[in-house]
Amino acid sequence: MPVHLLLFLLSCTLSAAVHASDAPAPESSRFYRLAERLDSSDEVARQQFADIALLELAEVLLAEAALARRQATEEGAAAPRLLGWAVAVEQYADDVLRLQRAVQASETVQLLSSPLADLGITAGSLSVMLSHPRREQQDVLEARIASAFCARNDCAGLLSVAPAQLAAAPEPIPVIPQVAQPAWSFTRDGNVCEQRGLRVEFPAPAGRAGGRLIDERTLCQQLFTELDSLALELRWQSRQGVALEWSAMVSTSLPQRTDHAVLLNSAGDTLLIALPLLHGTPGLLYVLLPWLAGEVGSADPVTITLDAAKLGWTAAAER
Numbered sequence: 170m171p172v173h174l175l176l177f178l179l180s181c182t183l184s185a186a187v188h189a190s191d192a193p194a195p196e197s198s199r200f201y202r203l204a205e206r207l208d209s210s211d212e213v214a215r216q217q218f219a220d221i222a223l224l225e226l227a228e229v230l231l232a233e234a235a236l237a238r239r240q241a242t243e244e245g246a247a248a249p250r251l252l253g254w255a256v257a258v259e260q261y262a263d264d265v266l267r268l269q270r271a272v273q274a275s276e277t278v279q280l281l282s283s284p285l286a287d288l289g290i291t292a293g294s295l296s297v298m299l300s301h302p303r304r305e306q307q308d309v310l311e312a313r314i315a316s317a318f319c320a321r322n323d324c325a326g327l328l329s330v331a332p333a334q335l336a337a338a339p340e341p342i343p344v345i346p347q348v349a350q351p352a353w354s355f356t357r358d359g360n361v362c363e364q365r366g367l368r369v370e371f372p373a374p375a376g377r378a379g380g381r382l383i384d385e386r387t388l389c390q391q392l393f394t395e396l397d398s399l400a401l402e403l404r405w406q407s408r409q410g411v412a413l414e415w416s417a418m419v420s421t422s423l424p425q426r427t428d429h430a431v432l433l434n435s436a437g438d439t440l441l442i443a444l445p446l447l448h449g450t451p452g453l454l455y456v457l458l459p460w461l462a463g464e465v466g467s468a469d470p471v472t473i474t475l476d477a478a479k480l481g482w483t484a485a486a487e488r
Contacts, residue, residue: 198308198311198315198434198436198438199328199409199410199411199438200288200311200312200314200315200438201311202410203319204280204282205282206328207280207327208282210327212278214322215278215280216272216275217318217321217322219269219278219292220269220272221314222288222290223265223266223268223269223297225310225313225317226297226301226310227262227266229302230259230265230302231258232425233302233303234255234258234262235255236424236425237251237254237258238251238252241255258302264295265297268296268297271292271295272290276292277292278290278292279291281296286298287299288311299314303424306423308430308437309439311437311439312430312439316441319409324409325410328410350364351364351389351390352364353386357373358372358373359373359374360382362385365464365470366470366471366472367393367457367472367473367475368472368473368474369389369475369477369482370474370475370476370477371385371482371483372478372483385477391446395443395446396457399431399442399444399447400461400464400465402440403461404466406433406440407465407466407467411438412433412434412436413433413434413462413465413467414434415458415461415467417432417433417434417435418431418432418454418458419432419454419455420432420444420447420448423441428442428444429441429443431444453475456473456475460473
């Protein structure tokens with residue numbers, strides 16, 4: 170095994186061990202439950218999972234190397250260290266792609282899991298650990314792998330979701346969310362957009378209202394579009410056996426990406442979705458979680474009213 174690969178794997182293993190000992194998950198995420206089932210499943214599904222995982226990891230590594238090279242052009246004293254890091258990561262990405270070719274060549278594939286390390290993939294004499302160079306992005310990498318695999322396979326059946334859980338939402342889930350069409354009402358006190366129990370109240374404009382109304386309608390359309398997309402994805406996650414822990418849900422931004430990561434539970438299941446308005450308005454997602462739970466079917470429907478002025482949306486509409 171090349172020295173750079175050995176050092177990289179060792180650093181990832183130690184990092185994963187520290188991470189696991191600091192915050193042990195109460196139960197396995199969908200990613201690890203899939204790996205456990207696939208390890209005793211048919212070779213074709215296991216090969217497909219490994220192929221997807223290795224490609225995702227290679228893309229992450231190459232993106233990190235490219236970022237380090239760009240930073241090296243801006244950092245004087247740190248440039249040699251950044252370039253050395255970029256070279257090591259690029260070499261490791263080459264090893265990952267070499268293993269992917271072995272997987273595609275129908276080598277016997279093994280998925281190796283350990284409570285003190287990230288998932289490993291072995292084919293023939295080659296092995297790789299699925300470790301993100303940025304430890305805090307590990308859950309995002311695993312979520313991307315699981316989502317890509319489940320987009321092509323019946324993960325609910327593979328994970329043997331309980332019949333009672335499937336019966337709770339027997340209706341088919343649409344592939345794309347419905348187009349948001351909130352209802353509007355106009356009074357002297359201001360404008361209101363509303364849909365399925367969620368209201369957004371805008372104060373009356375001080376001057377001409379024409380331009381601001383257009384901005385308000387655009388903002389409401391974006392809000393309900395993001396919420397409909399998020400509710401749709403949450404239904405899919407639930408249908409595939411992912412536990413939705415509403416008290417644990419938070420969104421974070423991702424470096425060099427336009428989408429966001431939504432943590433779904435304490436096991437680390439993560440949803441990747443673009444939520445510029447929900448994420449960009451502090452505290453908004455937390456306020457809307459009870460409404461979302463009702464939309465997904467995890468709780469009774471609730472009515473929520475948002476004050477656009479308190480959220481800072483009136484200033485955005487007036488610009």
